[in-house]
Amino acid sequence: MKKIAIIGAGPAGIEAASILAAHNFEVTLFEKSSTPLSNILDKAFLFPSSVAAADLVDELNAKLLHDNIQLICEKEIVNIKETNDECKLFDKDGKTYFASKVLITTGYTIFDAHRKEELGYGIYKGVISSLDLEKMIRHKQIKNSIDELPQRITFLQCVGSRDEKSGNNYCSKICCVTAVKQAIEARKLLPQAEIYIFYMDLRMWGQTFEELYRQSQEEYDIRYIRGRISEASATFDGKVQIKSEDTLIGQPLKMTTDLLVLMCGMEPSPGTKTLAENCQIAGDYHFIQTIDPHLHDNETAQTGIYVAGSAKRPMSIRDTLSDAAAAAMQIMSDCQ
Numbered sequence: 001m002k003k004i005a006i007i008g009a010g011p012a013g014i015e016a017a018s019i020l021a022a023h024n025f026e027v028t029l030f031e032k033s034s035t036p037l038s039n040i041l042d043k044a045f046l047f048p049s050s051v052a053a054a055d056l057v058d059e060l061n062a063k064l065l066h067d068n069i070q071l072i073c074e075k076e077i078v079n080i081k082e083t084n085d086e087c088k089l090f091d092k093d094g095k096t097y098f099a100s101k102v103l104i105t106t107g108y109t110i111f112d113a114h115r116k117e118e119l120g121y122g123i124y125k126g127v128i129s130s131l132d133l134e135k136m137i138r139h140k141q142i143k144n145s146i147d148e149l150p151q152r153i154t155f156l157q158c159v160g161s162r163d164e165k166s167g168n169n170y171c172s173k174i175c176c177v178t179a180v181k182q183a184i185e186a187r188k189l190l191p192q193a194e195i196y197i198f199y200m201d202l203r204m205w206g207q208t209f210e211e212l213y214r215q216s217q218e219e220y221d222i223r224y225i226r227g228r229i230s231e232a233s234a235t236f237d238g239k240v241q242i243k244s245e246d247t248l249i250g251q252p253l254k255m256t257t258d259l260l261v262l263m264c265g266m267e268p269s270p271g272t273k274t275l276a277e278n279c280q281i282a283g284d285y286h287f288i289q290t291i292d293p294h295l296h297d298n299e300t301a302q303t304g305i306y307v308a309g310s311a312k313r314p315m316s317i318r319d320t321l322s323d324a325a326a327a328a329m330q331i332m333s334d335c336q
């Protein structure tokens, strides 16, 4: 039986592991955290269907219950070397493991909003990240900086993406629809609140996303303003004052809000960056580079090393799962 190592037990790693195991490959799945799916467990509901993240976690975890899959948690892999037609993996304590082929599925991390000091994250309690809001929605408790129900919530798109200053010129692809999803969930919890989304462009690129955006306006009264917020500061009563420009009417704008939600983009996870660098397969912005975006989009320049999911670029769960299936097929075909 051929041995395959997969690094990272997110949606991509689990999907690929289950397909390979079903086809009689012996899979070892290495996960850095104490449990799989850390980047799904911290979400409330998932676009496009509003399914509870916990339900998807259960379904994906069930896929791991296969005799051909060995899951090893709290194991961080930091390097891979090819020797005599075999791949040698190194964990961070210097221990080694062998496999015929290795699939990297080490995923993403959310942009650290502290890096945008002018927006006040970590300085003013009323400024939160999209991930902080996911937690509040999960616990069904959205509160402002003085623990009261917010009367106005304002979302700001493109934080740490499409932004030369933070070094990330790319679009993170999922944050426009994430804002729509979160605004709808916020409305369900706060029927009286005013909810605004400040955007540069709205990129509703996925199936049913445009409809969700429309629904957010027509059924949930979410209001959209085309403009960028340049600065946030606190007011004496615990609110956040924002300075912006409405770029559709060309007017500067000042307003106060109870919560400013920063829609942070996706960056390669530290694990992705380390493996990209150590295996010499780093592409733009330290995501992992594939050989070709059309016909060889799961193969890397190193023989025996493959990649799937958000370790190579920002992607949704649906795209991640399809990409993982493609990677598993490629590995099976290359093992014949």
Ligand SMILES: Cc1cc2nc3c(=O)[nH]c(=O)nc-3n(C[C@H](O)[C@H](O)[C@H](O)COP(=O)(O)OP(=O)(O)OC[C@H]3O[C@@H](n4cnc5c(N)ncnc54)[C@H](O)[C@@H]3O)c2cc1C
Binding pocket: 007, 008, 009, 010, 011, 012, 013, 030, 031, 032, 033, 036, 037, 038, 039, 040, 043, 045, 046, 047, 048, 075, 076, 077, 078, 105, 106, 107, 108, 109, 110, 130, 131, 134, 174, 178, 181, 264, 265, 266, 269, 270, 271, 272, 308, 309, 310, 311, 315, 316, 317, 318, 320
């Ligand atoms: C705020 C927010 C909301 C979102 N909401 C949605 C949504 O509603 N719907 C949707 O489709 N998508 C959503 N997403 C995107 C979704 O989280 C990703 O599409 C998905 O998690 C990508 O899966 P992945 O397997 O590629 O990577 P990840 O989920 O990042 O999994 C990677 C795994 O690899 C592990 N790992 C990392 N380095 C190492 C290492 N060196 N050794 C071993 N293990 C390692 C990590 O611990 C992690 O478990 C959202 C993202 C954000 C930021």
Ligand code: SF4
Binding pocket: 157, 158, 159, 161, 162, 170, 171, 172, 173, 174, 175, 176, 177, 200, 201, 202, 203, 263, 265
């Ligand atoms: S998906 Fe939307 S919010 Fe995210 S970077 Fe792209 S345009 Fe900006």
